[in-house]
Amino acid sequence: MAQQxxxxxxxxxxVADDSALELVAAAKKIDAGAKVTAIVxxxxxxxxxxxxEMAASYSSVWKIDNAAVAYPNAEVIRKILVKLIPKGSILLxxxxxxxxxxxxxxxxxxxxxxxxxxxxxxxIDGSNLKVIRQExxxxxxxxxxxxxxxxxxxxxxxxxxxxxxxxxxxxxVTDKSSEAGDLSAKRRYLxxxxxxxxxxxxxxxxxxxxxxxxxxxxxxxPVAEELAKAMGGDVSxxxxxVDAKWLDKSRQVGTSGKTVKPKVYMxxxxxxxxxxxxxxxxxxxxVAVNKNVKAPIFxxxxxGVVEDMIEFMPVLTEKISESK
Amino acid sequence: xxxxxxxxxxxxxxxxEIKINSDGTDIERDDLVYSVNEWDNYAVEEAIQIRDRVGGxxxxxxxxxxxxxxxxxxEMAMGADKGILISDDAFEGSDGKGISxxxxxxxxxxxxxxxxxxxxxxxxxxxxxxxxxxILDLPYASIVNKIETVDSKKIKVGREVxxxxxxxxxxxxxxxxxxxxxxxxxxxxxxxGIRKVASIExxxxxxxxxxxxxxxxxxxxxxxxxxxxxxxxxxxxxxxxEGSAEEKADKLxxxxxxxxxxx
Numbered sequence: 001m002a003q004q005x006x007x008x009x010x011x012x013x014x015v016a017d018d019s020a021l022e023l024v025a026a027a028k029k030i031d032a033g034a035k036v037t038a039i040v041x042x043x044x045x046x047x048x049x050x051x052x053e054m055a056a057s058y059s060s061v062w063k064i065d066n067a068a069v070a071y072p073n074a075e076v077i078r079k080i081l082v083k084l085i086p087k088g089s090i091l092l093x094x095x096x097x098x099x100x101x102x103x104x105x106x107x108x109x110x111x112x113x114x115x116x117x118x119x120x121x122x123x124i125d126g127s128n129l130k131v132i133r134q135e136x137x138x139x140x141x142x143x144x145x146x147x148x149x150x151x152x153x154x155x156x157x158x159x160x161x162x163x164x165x166x167x168x169x170x171x172x173v174t175d176k177s178s179e180a181g182d183l184s185a186k187r188r189y190l191x192x193x194x195x196x197x198x199x200x201x202x203x204x205x206x207x208x209x210x211x212x213x214x215x216x217x218x219x220x221x222p223v224a225e226e227l228a229k230a231m232g233g234d235v236s237x238x239x240x241x242v243d244a245k246w247l248d249k250s251r252q253v254g255t256s257g258k259t260v261k262p263k264v265y266m267x268x269x270x271x272x273x274x275x276x277x278x279x280x281x282x283x284x285x286x287v288a289v290n291k292n293v294k295a296p297i298f299x300x301x302x303x304g305v306v307e308d309m310i311e312f313m314p315v316l317t318e319k320i321s322e323s324k
Numbered sequence: 325x326x327x328x329x330x331x332x333x334x335x336x337x338x339x340x341e342i343k344i345n346s347d348g349t350d351i352e353r354d355d356l357v358y359s360v361n362e363w364d365n366y367a368v369e370e371a372i373q374i375r376d377r378v379g380g381x382x383x384x385x386x387x388x389x390x391x392x393x394x395x396x397x398x399e400m401a402m403g404a405d406k407g408i409l410i411s412d413d414a415f416e417g418s419d420g421k422g423i424s425x426x427x428x429x430x431x432x433x434x435x436x437x438x439x440x441x442x443x444x445x446x447x448x449x450x451x452x453x454x455x456x457x458x459i460l461d462l463p464y465a466s467i468v469n470k471i472e473t474v475d476s477k478k479i480k481v482g483r484e485v486x487x488x489x490x491x492x493x494x495x496x497x498x499x500x501x502x503x504x505x506x507x508x509x510x511x512x513x514x515x516x517g518i519r520k521v522a523s524i525e526x527x528x529x530x531x532x533x534x535x536x537x538x539x540x541x542x543x544x545x546x547x548x549x550x551x552x553x554x555x556x557x558x559x560x561x562x563x564x565x566e567g568s569a570e571e572k573a574d575k576l577x578x579x580x581x582x583x584x585x586x587x
Contacts, residue, residue, distance in 0.1 A: 104454030232587025304562030
């Protein structure tokens with residue numbers, strides 16, 4: 001394949017994001033023999049160390065050292081990438097809050113195609129890249145043909161590609177800092193406001209009774225609390241419950257909430273979006289209770305109960321109390 | 325402040341099982357209820373709250389057919405001042421870039437300080453806001469969960485980032501923001517409210533009104549195309565507990581006890 005493949009390496013103070021090695025795997029799905037270039041932006045010694053580390057996995061590493069990108073402001077980084085990436089190239093990015101900020105606009109500026117939140121890459125099909133995405137919160141999948149004749153920006157879903165740990169690229173680091181161009185931007189990063197720890201720290205809970213949209217109304221929250229009490233656990237939830245202000249943000253499990261590692265996770269009325277499941281670590285025993293038998297949560301749960309959670313919760317609570 | 329909010333009519337699939345049609349070209353839509361995309365609804369609420377604080381007007385625009393008018397009226401019943409239906413056969417089959425080009429042409433017809441979209445819609449791509457900003461050469465911030473008005477030139481926005489953290493930014497206007505759910509509590513819209521705006525005329529803008537080259541949008545201009553819908557072969561999946569609700573509860577309790585799920 002004639003096209004050059006690039007990967008944008010996201011990191012925190014020199015510590016690579018998990019996506020850094022996932023993008024190696026994704027690039028190989030496009031072209032097994034590709035010589036992939038990693039682009040790493042940042043500043044100082046942590047950047048130098050990360051570039052060296054990435055050279056083990058990428059044939060080439062482009063380093064851009066500038067204080068303006070000490071924090072990854074997508075508005076600035078987009079300008080750098082437009083300047084550095086040759087027309088017609090393919091750029092891989094993680095589809096996280098940074099990639100979502102950066103990539104759609106970048107595809108416009110590069111006059112390249114954009115395909116978002118890719119979960120699998122099937123390969124090249126003529127002038128197209130064939131990929132798989134999901135729609136309707138993961139309930140259905142779609143094959144997508146993305147015309148790459150003018151290049152493409154491809155955002156891959158975190159965790160969808162298995163990190164390539166082979167570290168056999170033996171690449172070299174090139175300092176491209178002087179080619180970055182004008183780094184002025186109309187958006188200025190101010191600060192990161194850390195999430196609050198709530199009244200209960202769900203990251204420390206062994207047993208979580210987690211409720212989602214299926215709970216229907218706020219008045220049903222105490223019913224879940226009763227169940228959690230009977231089980232000796234705590235109540236957590238998925239995003240819609242926090243959006244509705246029925247529970248505090250500190251109770252939310254997911255990539256935009258808390259990462260939890262309980263022994264037992266009971267998901268009630270939760271469909272099981274990848275953002276929610278992204279907050280679940282440590283291989284808990286997962287029980288899914290959902291009236292929709294097709295809910296994606298049943299694909300990841302160990303045990304499933306097809307019931308309306310509102311009717312099932314009191315039955316379960318009462319039986320647990322009786323069994324004690 | 326003049327605010328434009330781009331909205332989309334989508335099927336409500338949150339609590340419904342989605343089926344794919346026999347040839348895999350679409351989902352079965354007949355039994356689905358359509359409404360405004362949830363993210364967009366938060367964006368409209370935010371726009372209304374900003375207008376109520378600092379003055380100005382809120383315009384809602386959508387690309388779609390005649391059916392999409394109903395969501396414009398719904399958002400006008402919430403408090404948006406104007407609605408615009410962007411509609412042309414030439415727009416059908418547009419990819420994200422096509423949609424963004426059409427919206428950019430609409431934006432250029434007005435004089436907006438703030439352009440809002442939802443952070444994502446039914447296809448989960450989350451691409452329109454960023455593309456729109458780039459076409460218009462305006463600053464952009466995605467996944468916004470807080471907006472503070474500062475002065476007539478700039479605003480402060482919070483972006484929702486990983487781990488529930490909030491990234492604060494200062495951004496110059498005019499700018500484009502994609503709005504995350506939970507930024508506010510969208511007000512309830514009753515049937516009476518919708519009746520009140522039922523007779524307001526909603527202008528329809530076609531490709532020629534916007535100066536959009538029909539060949540650069542729609543299916544003809546699309547470089548990213550959906551081939552089919554499919555349901556991936558199911559994995560092992562959960563062991564489904566059968567029986568009456570009581571029997572299921574009994575069996576589940578045994579399993580929970582074995583796994584340390586009941587203290």
